[in-house]
Amino acid sequence: MSLVVVGSVAYDGVETPHGKVDRMLGGAATYISLAASYFVPAKIVAVVGDDFAQEDFDLLASRHVDLEGLDRVPGGRTFFWQGVYSADMNDRATLRTDLNVFAGFNPTLPESYRQEPYLFLGNIQPSLQKSVRAQMPGLKLTGGDTMNYWIQDFRAQLLETIREWDFLLINDSEAGLLSGERNLRRAAAAILEMGPHTLVIKRGEYGAILFRRGMHFVAPGYLLESLIDPTGAGDSFAGGFVGYLAGRGIGAPLADADVAELRRAVIYGSVMGSFCCEKFGVDRFRTLRRDDIDARYQEFANCTTF
Ligand code: AMP
Numbered sequence: 001m002s003l004v005v006v007g008s009v010a011y012d013g014v015e016t017p018h019g020k021v022d023r024m025l026g027g028a029a030t031y032i033s034l035a036a037s038y039f040v041p042a043k044i045v046a047v048v049g050d051d052f053a054q055e056d057f058d059l060l061a062s063r064h065v066d067l068e069g070l071d072r073v074p075g076g077r078t079f080f081w082q083g084v085y086s087a088d089m090n091d092r093a094t095l096r097t098d099l100n101v102f103a104g105f106n107p108t109l110p111e112s113y114r115q116e117p118y119l120f121l122g123n124i125q126p127s128l129q130k131s132v133r134a135q136m137p138g139l140k141l142t143g144g145d146t147m148n149y150w151i152q153d154f155r156a157q158l159l160e161t162i163r164e165w166d167f168l169l170i171n172d173s174e175a176g177l178l179s180g181e182r183n184l185r186r187a188a189a190a191i192l193e194m195g196p197h198t199l200v201i202k203r204g205e206y207g208a209i210l211f212r213r214g215m216h217f218v219a220p221g222y223l224l225e226s227l228i229d230p231t232g233a234g235d236s237f238a239g240g241f242v243g244y245l246a247g248r249g250i251g252a253p254l255a256d257a258d259v260a261e262l263r264r265a266v267i268y269g270s271v272m273g274s275f276c277c278e279k280f281g282v283d284r285f286r287t288l289r290r291d292d293i294d295a296r297y298q299e300f301a302n303c304t305t306f
Contacts, residue, residue, distance in 0.1 A: 002041040002066065003246040004113050005033045005239075006132050007122020008102060009046040009070065012281065013082035016089060018228045024281040025056045026081065028122035031232035034285045035239025035272040036120075037063040038293055039247035042239075043113050045069040045132065047105045049076035059286065068110045076101035089230050090204060109135045118246040120238060123147050126154055126161040133164060140251030143167035143196070145238060151177045163195035166252045169238050171202045184209065188216070197252070200241065200266060202234055202273075210266045212259065219266045220304065222274035222296065229280045233273040240272030241265045271296045 012026030033042035043066035050072060060067060079102035082095040107128065114136055121129040121144030133142055142165050150158050151174060162168055168191065176182050179190035184201060188211035191199050199211040207221040244265040250258050271293055278284045 001118070001246065001249065002043050002113075002116050003033075003036050003118040003120060003243060004043045004045060004069075004109070004116050004132075004136065005029050005036065005120050005122065006045040006107060006129070007032060007124055007235075008079050008081075009044070009048050009052070010079040010081050010102075012231060013080070013096070014229055014231050014280065015084040016229050016280075017085070017087055019280065021280050023080075025053075025059065026231060026281055027079065028232075028235045030060070030282060031235035031276065032120055032122055032239040032242075033060065033065045034063055034282055035236040035276070036243030036246070037065055037239075038272075038288075038290055039240070039243035039268070040118070041066065042243070043069060043116065045107045045109060045113065047071040047073060047076075047079075047101045047107075049078040049101045050074055052078050059282065063285070066112075069107070069113055071107075073101045073104075083231065085230065089227055092230075107132055114138075117141065117251065118242065120144055120242045121165075122235065122238070123150075126150055126158040130157075130161040130164070133161075141166050141242075141245060143169065143198075143242060145169045145234070146174065148174055148177055159194060165196045167198035167200065167242075168196040169200045169202065169234075169241065171204070171234065175199075175201045185216075197254070198262060200269070202237060204230075208237070208266055208270060210262055212262075215259070217263045217266060219263075219270050219300075222270055222300065224274055224277060227277050230277050231281065233276045236276035237269040237273035239269075241269035243272075244268040267297055267300050268293070271300065 007029030008027040010027030029046045036042045077100040080098040083092045085092045117140035119142045175187045179187040181187040205221045207219045210217040
């Protein structure tokens with residue numbers, strides 16, 4: 001059983017107070033599949049140009065990410081994103097977005113992906129997210145994320161899309177925008193009326209909150225000793241969250257025991273997001289081992305039990 005991951009595979013230029021990298025592997029689908037690959041086999045659906053480097057294919061392949069659905073457009077250039085972080089790294093400004101081959105992205109899934117039970121829809125146009133889901137008739141669990149642009153300018157399309165999802169992952173400002181509520185509890189209640197039965201609101205360094213009707217679970221942010229580059233933290237959270245659930249075979253509808261698994265999934269998401277921030281880009285994933293992940297998971301348990 002595998003997890004299908006849809007989204008951007010990119011080159012990023014990133015500047016943080018710790019340094020500047022002009023061009024490195026990035027993209028939401030890259031981070032999501034790398035993080036998920038520690039828990040379950042991941043299959044990527046994305047598009048790159050023929051400037052996409054062999055060493056970047058090799059990194060994904062080294063984590064056993066299936067690349068049959070990674071379309072390579074001859075003569076095309078890979079999506080490029082450039083951002084700069086504030087001094088405390090809680091904010092970032094986008095300096096440049098070159099869609100390149102991503103502008104024509106209209107994913108058709110390889111036959112070998114269509115029967116898979118798990119799907120995570122990274123941040124792309126909601127109608128594309130919907131069309132991918134429609135190509136997978138045997139889904140046990142579907143979720144995804146989105147961003148302010150789609151919430152503001154493609155609202156009707158987005159609402160139609162997330163209506164079919166089991167879970168939605170978004171950050172606190174997006175939750176406010178989507179629900180029209182500043183209060184997180186009321187925002188969550190409103191979003192849970194839009195379709196997904198499970199919602200995770202990410203709060204950056206302050207952690208994440210899992211909401212279902214009548215319950216919520218609060219996970220703190222991991223206290224990192226050194227935060228180098230937060231790019232991809234949200235996507236790595238997503239990969240850890242859905243990867244853990246897929247690896248455990250959890251599917252909708254969720255029984256009470258599965259709700260305990262959702263809490264663990266939030267912690268694994270937090271663990272993966274925190275590792276991602278320790279080095280630039282995807283670099284931490286080059287050396288990260290499953291043992292490191294489980295040790296940090298245990299540390300989370302130790303520092304939150306009372
Ligand atoms: P995160 O820090 O988790 O929000 O993810 C950052 C990643 O998202 C970077 O690697 C970018 O390449 C990618 N990204 C940035 N803007 C977009 C966009 N408009 N659509 C898809 N992916 C994007």
